[in-house]
Amino acid sequence: MSQSKSHDQRIAELTFASVYPHYLAKVERKGRTKEELHEVIQWLTGFSEKKMQQQIDEGVTFEQFFQRAKLNKNAHLITGAICGYRVEEIENPLTQKVRYLDKLVDELAKGKKMEKILRQE
Template sequence: MTFEQFFKQAKLNPHAHLITGVICGYRVEEIENPLTQQVRYLDKLVDELAKGRKMEKILRTE
């Protein structure tokens, strides 16, 4: 399965667009390609969860 297939089938959190910051040297909110941005959202989410941050804080729903 490719990333494209994965994200076509995935239901993203409606707050995913609120994920901000730098991952792999790129600001997530500035990435223009939608597929690349979704992949970086996932990267950022995993990175922040690994650091012990709560999902609510990452998605700014608190």
Template sequence: MNTSATHNQRIAKMTFALVYPLYLAKVEKKGRTKEELHQVIEWLTGFDANKLQDLIKEKVTFELFFQQATLNPNAHLITGVICGYRIEDIENTLTQQVRYLDKLVDELAKGRKMEKILRGL
């Protein structure tokens, strides 16, 4: 799926610090914990809680966030629809990576077992 250049640019320039509190509120509202959110983010990106806090303080964009990340080799197993887009069909790499993160947060909020979210560890 080809997203517009404007859409991709908007995602690239969005800061992780802006979105992180929304992720946290979403999962906590559904009874999940900050630690579980951090576990999901670390699985996808390799960032531990301390590194996440540094990135939030630095107000890094998603573009820098994913440039610094070591994406999990099993990230390609994250499939499905998020925000109206089929993840596996997104052609822009950065947009796809952000949607991977969105999908993992959604699965966590929906009560999916951690083993399934992390694609069998």
């Protein structure tokens, strides 16, 4: 699915640190934990707890965040709609990675089992 270049650019320029508190609030509001959120982020990006905190402290953009990440080999198994787009149809690679993360956070908040979220079945 095609999105506008300005939309993709806005996503690239967003900082992970500015979005992370929203992810955390969303999952905690639904009864999930910070540790579970970190497990999901670590699964997708390969970042340790320390490396993830470093990204927050440095104020990296999503573009820098995903340049530094080692995307999980099973990330392509993340499918479904998020923000009105099917993640598997997003053409811009960076926007797709950000939407992968959004989708995982959404699944966590909706109470999905961790094994399903981490595509272990």
